[in-house]
Amino acid sequence: MMSPRSLLTAVSLSLISFVAVADPLVVENAHVRAVPPGSSTSAAFMTLRNPGEREVVLVAAESPAAEVAELHDHQNVDGVMQMRQVPQIVVPAGGSAALAPGGLHMMLIGLTAPLQEGEPVEIELRFETGEAQRIEAPVKRIMNHDH
Numbered sequence: 001m002m003s004p005r006s007l008l009t010a011v012s013l014s015l016i017s018f019v020a021v022a023d024p025l026v027v028e029n030a031h032v033r034a035v036p037p038g039s040s041t042s043a044a045f046m047t048l049r050n051p052g053e054r055e056v057v058l059v060a061a062e063s064p065a066a067e068v069a070e071l072h073d074h075q076n077v078d079g080v081m082q083m084r085q086v087p088q089i090v091v092p093a094g095g096s097a098a099l100a101p102g103g104l105h106m107m108l109i110g111l112t113a114p115l116q117e118g119e120p121v122e123i124e125l126r127f128e129t130g131e132a133q134r135i136e137a138p139v140k141r142i143m144n145h146d147h
């Protein structure tokens, strides 16, 4: 027979392991830019919210919709906005990071099939810790045509 105390321990242990496998981030408003047929690249946008007490560092992304997914940012070079690849996106503890047109984004390079508006694109987020989080981002039409 389990004593009440060891039962309580078992319950709290299972709660702890549940927390340990929970997704590190809350991902809001994830979407992928609809692009004209024949386009080989697109971009994914979303808000990454970190409810945890430690910063979460996104170091890579992967999607079956593209051969390569890269983390990008925009930089003003002599008055011209240019994209550049960044090694990581840091989401501070209790804070968030916005991936939005004109700023940080996830570049989808070498689309494996034409993107269908409204269809979900699967994206796997990879973190510095080795953890991964899978999300779905529907394809949406976006007015601004910069990445």
Ligand SMILES: [Cu+2]
Residues within 6 Å of the ligand: 043, 072, 073, 083, 084, 105, 106, 107, 147
């Ligand atoms: Cu880009």
